[in-house]
Amino acid sequence: MSSHTKPRVIVLGLGDTGILITTRLSRNFDVLGVSTKPALLSGQELGTRLTNPAQWRASYFIALSRFKKLAKVPTIHGRAIEVDRSSRTVTIEHVDATSSIESYDFLVIATGASNGFWRHDRSQTQAEIDQELDDHARMIEAASTIAIVGGGATGVSVADNLALSTNKTIHLFYGKETLLSDYHPKVRAWVSRVLARDGVHLHPHHRVELPNGMTPTALTTEPLRFSSGQEPFRADLVLWATGITRPHSGFLPRDILDDHGFVIVDEHLLVSGQRNIFAVGDVAASDPLRSSARNWGWKVVIANINALSQGKPSHKRFKATPYRWGSILGLQDRGLTVFQPNGRRFRFPASLATVLLFRGFTERYLYGGIKKQ
Numbered sequence: 001m002s003s004h005t006k007p008r009v010i011v012l013g014l015g016d017t018g019i020l021i022t023t024r025l026s027r028n029f030d031v032l033g034v035s036t037k038p039a040l041l042s043g044q045e046l047g048t049r050l051t052n053p054a055q056w057r058a059s060y061f062i063a064l065s066r067f068k069k070l071a072k073v074p075t076i077h078g079r080a081i082e083v084d085r086s087s088r089t090v091t092i093e094h095v096d097a098t099s100s101i102e103s104y105d106f107l108v109i110a111t112g113a114s115n116g117f118w119r120h121d122r123s124q125t126q127a128e129i130d131q132e133l134d135d136h137a138r139m140i141e142a143a144s145t146i147a148i149v150g151g152g153a154t155g156v157s158v159a160d161n162l163a164l165s166t167n168k169t170i171h172l173f174y175g176k177e178t179l180l181s182d183y184h185p186k187v188r189a190w191v192s193r194v195l196a197r198d199g200v201h202l203h204p205h206h207r208v209e210l211p212n213g214m215t216p217t218a219l220t221t222e223p224l225r226f227s228s229g230q231e232p233f234r235a236d237l238v239l240w241a242t243g244i245t246r247p248h249s250g251f252l253p254r255d256i257l258d259d260h261g262f263v264i265v266d267e268h269l270l271v272s273g274q275r276n277i278f279a280v281g282d283v284a285a286s287d288p289l290r291s292s293a294r295n296w297g298w299k300v301v302i303a304n305i306n307a308l309s310q311g312k313p314s315h316k317r318f319k320a321t322p323y324r325w326g327s328i329l330g331l332q333d334r335g336l337t338v339f340q341p342n343g344r345r346f347r348f349p350a351s352l353a354t355v356l357l358f359r360g361f362t363e364r365y366l367y368g369g370i371k372k373q
């Protein structure tokens with residue numbers, strides 16, 4: 001055990017899952033949070049982030065200092081660059097270019113994954129993040145025709161929100177017959193109808209060639225070319241949402257990563273072969289959809305760290321759902337539609353969603369209170 005009186009837990013990555021774990025463990029453990037961002041910068045709801053940044057910021061970009069339950073938790077604004085399992089230490093490169101070595105009894109890896117220009121693992125200050133959000137919103141604002149590549153939740157959400165809230169022409173390109181292949185067939189059918197009704201031009205069976213074989217990590221302006229044989233397509237701006245993800249795991253030993261770089265975990269979310277290292281969220285190879293962020297993986301990690309610290313075996317198992325669930329289109333004027341794994345959907349009116357879900361469930365229950373700015 002480290003020199004601290006309570007067992008020490010280091011949580012790497014304070015995003016959607018890392019924050020939940022840090023706030024819950026801080027009472028019984030000596031917790032240290034480490035993150036490249038000084039704020040929760042959620043990967044959720046890219047559509048609203050681009051079209052209504054002010055509304056998006058209120059729920060999805062929240063300074064760590066505003067979380068009431070993080071008030072007494074030390075955090076380091078920086079990047080984990082090495083984990084040494086034999087000495088149970090993590091080397092951290094701080095945002096001010098200094099570095100430190102921190103020891104742990106338990107380690108939680110929650111560093112997420114990049115899936116486009118809006119999520120990455122670079123260290124950034126609050127001002128830099130603000131600037132980046134503004135720059136992206138301005139580029140969208142200046143374009144008349146926007147092409148979106150990718151028929152997953154992100155592409156669909158951006159396409160619909162842009163079509164609804166702007167007078168721009170929106171084209172959505174995807175390689176398959178249907179959108180949202182990870183969702184229940186009923187969800188796919190319903191969302192396709194909504195997109196068409198909202199004025200999105202749908203282009204199924206269009207396989208877009210990736211420039212230099214890679215998904216661009218920025219908004220681009222070059223014409224789209226198709227390996228499926230259609231004529232090239234020119235838009236003022238192209239937004240890439242191909243769903244190809246890059247896990248933030250380069251600082252971890254190779255033997256705990258799968259062929260794609262995701263962290264191999266067992267059903268308790270314990271890292272392969274380890275007794276005191278957990279991985280959760282988008283970086284963890286927990287199931288084919290890597291769904292432990294939204295399927296309560298953080299609760300599994302907390303229960304198992306509590307058990308192990310009391311000398312009991314880890315007991316709580318992670319259960320994945322066969323289909324993705326949750327909100328796809330985000331909060332819109334017509335409300336917030338939430339889909340269940342069985343394809344059912346329910347809609348909260350916008351006013352109720354703001355009060356019940358964001359203020360009540362997310363801010364009070366999940367985060368334990370957010371201070372006003």
Ligand SMILES: Cc1cc2nc3c(=O)[nH]c(=O)nc-3n(C[C@H](O)[C@H](O)[C@H](O)COP(=O)(O)OP(=O)(O)OC[C@H]3O[C@@H](n4cnc5c(N)ncnc54)[C@H](O)[C@@H]3O)c2cc1C
Nearest residue numbers: 013015016017035036079080111112121281282293326327
């Ligand atoms: C309660 C809940 C509900 C959800 N509902 C939905 C939904 O309705 N619809 C939907 O689409 N999705 C939903 N999601 C899931 C969401 O889309 C993503 O799965 C989620 O954002 C991934 O969280 P994460 O913590 O794994 O990664 P992230 O939120 O990306 O956090 C990772 C953090 O780690 C930092 N980091 C990276 N590398 C390092 C390093 N080396 N050192 C230190 N820090 C590092 C990153 O900068 C980032 O801040 C939900 C998630 C939760 C928790």
